[in-house]
Amino acid sequence: MEEAMKRVHHTKVTFTLSCLLHLFFFCALPAMAGDVDRLISFKNSLANPSLLSNWNGTSSVCEFQGVTCKSGHVSSLKIRGLPLGANFSSVSAHILSLQNLETLTLHSINLTGSISAPRNCTLRLKELDLSSNNLRGSVSDATSLANSCVSLQSLNLSDNSIGQSFYSPSSVLPHLKMLDLSNNKIATNEDLEWLFSKLGMLKHLDLSDNNIKGTLPYITNCTTLKHLDLSANQLSGTILTGTFSSCLDLTYLNLSTNHFTGKVPTEIQACSDLITLSLSNNNFSGEIPILSLVSMPGLRFLELAFNNFNGSLSESISKLTSLEILDISANQLSGLIPQSLCTNNISSLEVLHLQDNYFTGSVPYSLSNCTNLVSLDLSLNLLSGSIPGSLGSLSNLKDLIIWQNNLTGAIPAELSSLKLLRNLILNYNSLTGKIPDGLVNCTNLNWISLASNQLTGSIPIWIGKLEKLVVLILSNNSFTGLIPTELGDCPGLCYIDLSNNQINGSIPPTLAKQSGKIVSDLIVDGWLYVSLASSKNIQCHNTLSFLEFNGIRYYDLMRMPVTHYCNFMRVYTGFTGELRRSNVLSMIYLDLSYNLLDGHIPTEISTMQSLRFLNLEHNHLSGPLPPELGILTNLFALYLSHNFLDGMIPSSFSGLSLSDLDLSNNRLSGTIPEWGSLATFPAYAFENNSGLCGLPLPPCNGRSISNGNVLQKPSTNYGSSDGWWIALGVLFSFFLIIGFVIGQFIK
Template sequence: MDMNQKRKTTTSIGEMTKGVQRTMVTLTLCFLLNLLFFCLASAISRDVDHLISFKNSLPNPNLLSNWSQIHGVCEFQGVKCKGNHVSSLTIRGLPLEANFNSVSTHILSLENLEALSLHSTNLNGSISALANCTIRLKELDLSSNNLHGSVYDTASLVASCHSLQSLNLSNNYIGQAFNRFSPVLSQLRMLDLSNNMITTNEDIHWLFSKLRLLKHLDLSNNTVKGTMPQITNCNSLQYLTSGERTISCLDLSSNQLTGTIPVGMFSGCLNLTYLNLSSNYFTGMAPPDIEACTNLITLGLSKNNFSGVFPNLSMLVMPRLQVLELAFNNFNGSLPKSISKHTNLELLDLSANKFSGLIPQPLCTSNISRLKVLHLQDNYFTGSIPHSLSNCTNLISLDLSLNLLSGSIPGSLGSLLNLQDLIMWQNNLNGEIIIPSELSSLKSLRNLILDYNNLSGTIPDRLANCTSLNWISLASNRLTGSIPIWINKLENIVILILQNNSFTGSIPPGLGDCKGLIYLDLSNNKLNGSIPPTLAKQSGKLKANLIVDDRLYFSEIIHNNKLCHCMNIYLEFDGIRYNDLMRVPIVRYCNSMPGQRAFVSITNQNLINFISMIFLDLSYNQLSGHIPNEISTMSVLSALFLEHNHLTGPLPQELGGMTRLQSLDLSHNMLEVSIPSSFSALSLSDLDLSNNRLSGPIPEQGSLVTFPEYEFENNSGLCGLPLPPCNSKSVPKEDGSQQSSTNHGSTRVLWIVLGLLFFIFFIIGFVIGQFLR
């Protein structure tokens, strides 16, 4: 074989070898691809099997209707995928009624699951069941369910989920049977056990010692008793890793912790950013060594028994501080001017303490201030309202109520274009211009509450420019003039309180055009004329989806006190101690009367549930004429006060159809005729019909007979329970005057006959007596 043939043979063999190699590579790749596809399909199939098995374990599988083989797993309700694998499952607010064991068996074992949220799904059972967690699971939210177990069981759950970093078990029943023996849980960074049943501070101490990388620990709203457990230098909370301190949030609020905060408790908490100890029973000075927490952004110490002066020196070393809440304590003394150095402060709440002196002029040193909420109510601040507050250009809420402030309202506040709350009731404010013209530019103003001051003059027309107003309260001042007719143009007005002033003229009929007006109090003024039937125009026309700010109010109903000329005392008292309401003269003056109570207002609720006014007080005026029948169309009215006026005519039969009416006072008028029988349908808790010209029987059915006699007194013609029973003299018969005169004649004859018989028996007795002698 020559050389050319050998070369050809060699080349041919080489090409065949390469072809075989290529074929082998191709076959290998196909095999691997098929194997990968099979594995992927198998993994997807396992995800589907797990989820459908969980669905079938539910009492009502139809709640997850699209969890079926005909849908892809990534189309299942609440599922999110990465690469066709279930990576996240979120179901919230669906009443699954699943047992935790079923969750552990079918869901936590999903191979690629990274996050699971089953918030408020009525889960039940014990978390002590061994969890079959996938190695990828990092976030687990089982909050607002019916799960139970101990803090130790929580630790066991975390230990079985090796990569878990965030666990939320808030609003369950965790806390029974503390066990101190458990593994170190170094990987967990967020643990929320708020709103549970944890009772011992040993649990807290254990958590501090075991959860070494913890960044967020929330134990609020439990019933932990005892003193604050030692966390010396925060060593159990801070663990240095990769050059980063890891703890950032500690919330122990709303528990039952007592005593003083030990020295050194927070001396090592350099990187703590959120600390909330509110709503406990701590005493003594503000937490010592708090200045060590130089990175704090939020500090909450409200609703304790801390005392002493404002912790200014501690605050000065916290340049990042944005939220400072010290309300409802016993701090005293004056506010230092250096508070203005906290330029990052957004919320400052010092309400319900014993601070005194002047409000610092440089509270906001310049218009770069970030302050949004300033609450100084229920203290003893004196002097005038600082004009420098105009530098707080981001201010949304300003409350200076229940202090000793004097002078006028600064017109410079009109530059606070973001202001929504201007609340300054119970001070010594005065001035004939109650609302400076500059304030008319506050388009965002929603709550204007200036009750119980010495303000005089009229309500300025410029206030009509504040079109966002929903609460106007100017009670117990010295205001005069008429009630402005432009109020009906305030589309968002919900509460209007002008009681105890000197307003004159008639009630504007246009108030019936205020479709959201649910509380109207014009009592104790000098209003005259008739009650406008148009007040009922807004019935059934309440503005849809109208929402009012969430605020508290105090209400005191006064009975039979001639010295208290208002039936109702109505006060907004967010940030006010209930006992400190006695500082309000009218409350203190009338305090001996029954009916005192505090309410949480209907605010922060969707008012679509109400279709008309719920409170109407026009008492202590000079109103005349009849009670309009149209008032009965206010179907949800719960309180109607028209006493001490000059109203005449009969009681409208239609009032008996107001089944939600609870308080009705029509006393001290000139109402006449009888009480309608329809009043038997009323379910009243308060009633006064005294001092009128009513007659006839009181309806025997219903709640009317349950009231004391004085609620009906000085109506000479009324009879029946609770008054003396009706008789022929007091109750005219239905047969007419002829039958009445006939009955009276028969009665006279009967008395004459009885008199003659008595005389005859007397003579006979006398004769027999003489004979027996």
């Protein structure tokens, strides 16, 4: 009997559960059907509905592209990068009314129209991302949208066209915690002041990359605000006392890239929880407010670059033991670099950028205590003494950049221990001795620039083992010996400048060894660079100087002594984004001028199909011009003057698309080809070749042309032409496009 009663009870329970399941199924059907109908209605409103091919009546709604379900209902819809061509009114009518929707992301789908408060926004929506579209409307429209979706906590409208008009009926944002209106068209101080009065419980506000003008208004209601980004606007004037008086919970404050003036308000020390403080690219002046800064024990990122701060850098900076990034580049700071930096054994400092100031004294040995240091830049200062060998103990260091100082002594052999080193840039100093052979261990080197020092010895053959090397600049030293044939083993080497040395022997054909190879998985990060183009003269042989340029003011280039004898007539700058080079690419820039090279010009150079700039002038090269050079269709500048080259100018040269050419001061003969780009150059490109004739030189009439009959180029324009500037412009635009410059430090 007892067993029978158990079976009856079990049957009743099973029947009850079955009924409940059936009841749930039949109740869910209308909701699921409603989800399908709304999504298909949205699809039918699109300009490109075919991009959502599986949104149809035969597929389960939970299988629709971008859809995620909970308990059979649409809980999330995420579509990125499809040019659907939707209008916001359709999103409002069909998607925001999905009853169980919690997250909606429609990023970069060509969404247009004006934002407005939806009539029936789902009560469950928490996150709404409509970024990178072309939505219009006012700031108050954005807050109205947030208020209509009563559970909304995160609203991302960045990269749209919000801000053309102003209308302000909205109440305080009651539930919203994150509002991103960055990269829009907000322009008035009135918008900003109005929004600051509506913050409610907002924790994260991003208004960066707009066009907001005027002074910074008081933030009257920011007791819960933790993240405030007003960078890249047009805000100006001084920051008034009391502006941030109620924002005591701020952990992130970014006011960079505006036009603020005056001193940093001392009240900022009340924001003792700050982790990130960025005031870069303004006109702040006075001394760095160190007393305010040390009241922020958790400060990790301090960026004060490109201002007018003066005075010294206080030793008290060492009290910020949590600091990971210290960037005070491009100011007017002077005095010694604090010896107390990183004296704490638990120093967290990863980036130390002090470039473009007036620091004196030596490079502190105490920097070797910055055991986490990744990037060190002390360029364009007045530092003297030697490079401390103790820097070789910084096992995490990737960037060692100390160009344009007064450093002496040898490059420390201890740097060979820096296995992660990517960028070694020490040009424009007075360094002596040889390049340490141990640097062969630094297999991650991307950029070596040791130009304009007093280095001697031969160019090391081990450089050919650096598989990630892209830039090699050793010009203006006293190197002797041969060009290593092994340089051709560097698969990614695109820029070589060995000019103004005492290198002899022939040009190795193996330099073209890597031409046309596929270089895969080589990361070229975005760095700012500058290229200084000058007219050549007795003191300045270079037509081009290529510099790493992060954290340097444009006009502070005039502080470089080289500018006093090199007439820099053009300055090219560029900033390159990260690029994964997986295409065929070879040498772009090759400068071997002002050396003692002899022999013939290797025909293998013609395989360098990416070559833009070739300078072999002022050597002892002989023999004919290789006709094969005529296939270098990308070449813009060719300099072969002051050698012993003979024979005729090959007719294949007429196919070159040159913007600048110099074949002068050789032993060339015959008629100058009268077609192609060769016909566009003036006489000085061919002068002092006694056997040459034809335009632009005197005509070929059966008699030799004496040097006296050749038109001489004016000394004020020696080695320069209008085409040169065109060539340089095209050349460095090319660098910009392909991401040629190496290594942006990762913040």
